[in-house]
Amino acid sequence: MEINTLFVILISTIFINNYVLSQMLGLCPFLGVSKKLDSAIGMGLAVIFVMGLSSFFTFIIYKYVLVPFDITYLTTIAFILIIAGFVQFVEMVIEKVSPVLYYSLGIFLPLITTNCAVLGVTVLNIESGFVNSNMGLLMAVVQGVGGGIGFTLALILMAGIRERLEVADIPEHMKGLPITFIVAGLMAMAFLGFSGMKI
Amino acid sequence: MPQKKSLAPELVLSSAPHVKAGQSITSIMWMVVLALMPATLYSVYLYGIHALLVICVAIIAAVASEALYLFLMKKPVTILDGSAVITGLLLAMNVPPDVPLWTVGIGSAFAIIIAKQLFGGLGFNIFNPALAGRAFLMASWPVYMTTKWHTFTPTNVLSQGITNITDMPEQAFDVVTQATPLGALKEVPKLLSDLHVLPDMLHNLLFSKEMLKSLFVGNVGGCIGETSALLLILGGLFLLYKRIITWHVPAMYIGTVVIFMYCYYSLSGFPYPVEATVYHVFSGGLMLGAFFMATDMVTSPVTWKGMLIFGAGCGILTCVIRLWGGYPEGVSYSILLMNTAVPLIDRYTKPRIFGTRA
Numbered sequence: 001m002e003i004n005t006l007f008v009i010l011i012s013t014i015f016i017n018n019y020v021l022s023q024m025l026g027l028c029p030f031l032g033v034s035k036k037l038d039s040a041i042g043m044g045l046a047v048i049f050v051m052g053l054s055s056f057f058t059f060i061i062y063k064y065v066l067v068p069f070d071i072t073y074l075t076t077i078a079f080i081l082i083i084a085g086f087v088q089f090v091e092m093v094i095e096k097v098s099p100v101l102y103y104s105l106g107i108f109l110p111l112i113t114t115n116c117a118v119l120g121v122t123v124l125n126i127e128s129g130f131v132n133s134n135m136g137l138l139m140a141v142v143q144g145v146g147g148g149i150g151f152t153l154a155l156i157l158m159a160g161i162r163e164r165l166e167v168a169d170i171p172e173h174m175k176g177l178p179i180t181f182i183v184a185g186l187m188a189m190a191f192l193g194f195s196g197m198k199i
Numbered sequence: 200m201p202q203k204k205s206l207a208p209e210l211v212l213s214s215a216p217h218v219k220a221g222q223s224i225t226s227i228m229w230m231v232v233l234a235l236m237p238a239t240l241y242s243v244y245l246y247g248i249h250a251l252l253v254i255c256v257a258i259i260a261a262v263a264s265e266a267l268y269l270f271l272m273k274k275p276v277t278i279l280d281g282s283a284v285i286t287g288l289l290l291a292m293n294v295p296p297d298v299p300l301w302t303v304g305i306g307s308a309f310a311i312i313i314a315k316q317l318f319g320g321l322g323f324n325i326f327n328p329a330l331a332g333r334a335f336l337m338a339s340w341p342v343y344m345t346t347k348w349h350t351f352t353p354t355n356v357l358s359q360g361i362t363n364i365t366d367m368p369e370q371a372f373d374v375v376t377q378a379t380p381l382g383a384l385k386e387v388p389k390l391l392s393d394l395h396v397l398p399d400m401l402h403n404l405l406f407s408k409e410m411l412k413s414l415f416v417g418n419v420g421g422c423i424g425e426t427s428a429l430l431l432i433l434g435g436l437f438l439l440y441k442r443i444i445t446w447h448v449p450a451m452y453i454g455t456v457v458i459f460m461y462c463y464y465s466l467s468g469f470p471y472p473v474e475a476t477v478y479h480v481f482s483g484g485l486m487l488g489a490f491f492m493a494t495d496m497v498t499s500p501v502t503w504k505g506m507l508i509f510g511a512g513c514g515i516l517t518c519v520i521r522l523w524g525g526y527p528e529g530v531s532y533s534i535l536l537m538n539t540a541v542p543l544i545d546r547y548t549k550p551r552i553f554g555t556r557a
Contacts, residue, residue: 193532196525
């Protein structure tokens with residue numbers, strides 16, 4: 001039963017409620033880091049990691065600090081603080097482990113801090129009512145990881161398409177971001193096929 | 200210094216290939232139109248004059264918007280190559296027969312301008328234009344796109360009408376036969392429970408031999424182009440014979456649907472797994488999608504390995520959307536979704552360069 005619930009959460013965050021393509025969250029890195037496939041994969045992995053762990057910690061902070069002390073109105077600011085701390089940590093790790101990736105991600109790595117998809121997933125964890133469930137923590141982490149995987153999927157697909165569009169005969173005024181927005185819109189329409197799915 | 204005139208016959212140098220097949224974009228495109236003709240004409244016969252108008256409006260709007268765009272962009276106007284005609288025709292085959300005409304017109308214009316020309320025109324589009332147009336219409340006017348079905352016609356050249364063999368109440372029988380085949384499978388059970396019809400009775404009717412035969416030759420409701428599996432297969436075989444498409448995508452696509460559906464129905468303990476599988480294969484837009492839309496040269500992978508992956512992906516997504524999704528039919532969305540993955544598939548299925556190790 002519990003495994004089933006977790007599976008449903010995972011599938012629905014990856015495909016049905018994909019953070020980028022159905023909820024339109026996290027568009028800045030989606031458009032900014034999708035130029036090259038390699039950096040898209042790196043960015044995706046970083047986001048999966050950050051989303052999973054920040055889901056874990058924000059959930060604990062919310063349940064055991066914010067709720068008992070009745071200060072849930074601080075949710076947003078507390079979550080942003082936690083996420084920012086994490087991103088700094090990930091940044092340091094990537095800089096040590098893979099300097100090449102670090103430089104190709106550039107400004108977008110610190111920008112995960114303000115990636116609305118990360119804040120979105122942590123807030124949605126709370127709004128989905130996971131707090132009242134026994135399995136809440138696990139569900140939150142699964143939703144976080146699923147959200148990250150969904151983001152990575154969208155990012156990688158977009159990177160593949162943009163690499164192909166490099167050689168396309170696109171009208172001058174549509175080159176770069178404009179055509180990327182159109183691709184994003186068409187991808188979102190394709191992902192409508194998953195809408196209303198019941199597992 | 201005066202140039203000496205060479206005594207040898209003039210040597211013309213050109214790059215390979217030196218032996219060419221007679222195929223050109225124009226001939227391929229018109230061949231595809233020809234292959235679609237039997238199914239199109241049959242649909243016009245089945246659904247009447249409004250279907251013909253829908254097809255005409257779709258084609259005219261597609262060609263006109265292509266011409267207008269190319270003219271405004273000061274590019275050579277290449278509307279005679281038939282690619283816009285195919286886009287319009289395929290879009291028309293993907294909409295219900297009684298849809299308002301202006302809807303298809305807008306869909307065609309969207310397909311040509313947004314999904315094709317802005318990407319650089321023929322050869323550069325990432326998404327199949329006709330399917331992108333359909334997805335756009337689905338998102339914009341879902342009511343027109345899901346309710347404007349033609350009412351069932353009792354007379355038909357290719358097959359007999361379906362009779363009420365399971366003694367359903369008259370009202371319930373009407374509900375079943377007015378729905379599209381896949382809609383009957385997905386949405387009708389809810390309606391029928393009000394009329395006290397058990398799901399078993401519905402399944403006995405839907406999976407009867409008579410119904411399957413009807414599906415195969417095409418005496419069922421649905422989009423303009425998804426009626427007769429038989430005529431679509433004939434068109435597909437013609438394209439295969441002319442080597443305009445290869446067998447990889449259609450075979451893998453339909454094969455995956457067969458295997459997936461059979462496994463699903465037999466594992467879930469359904470009494471007629473074989474009939475249900477056949478029902479799924481011949482209903483909806485699977486044949487149209489597998490032979491005419493998934494095989495689009497621009498938006499499908501280049502290598503045969505890539506084509507197999509592409510076909511399998513389309514098949515799995517189609518089954519998933521049909522069985523669990525919010526829509527009764529998943530062919531168009533599954534092909535669009537796989538279109539997004541084509542650049543990646545191509546990237547990872549590059550053929551080995553001759554003489555190198557893998």
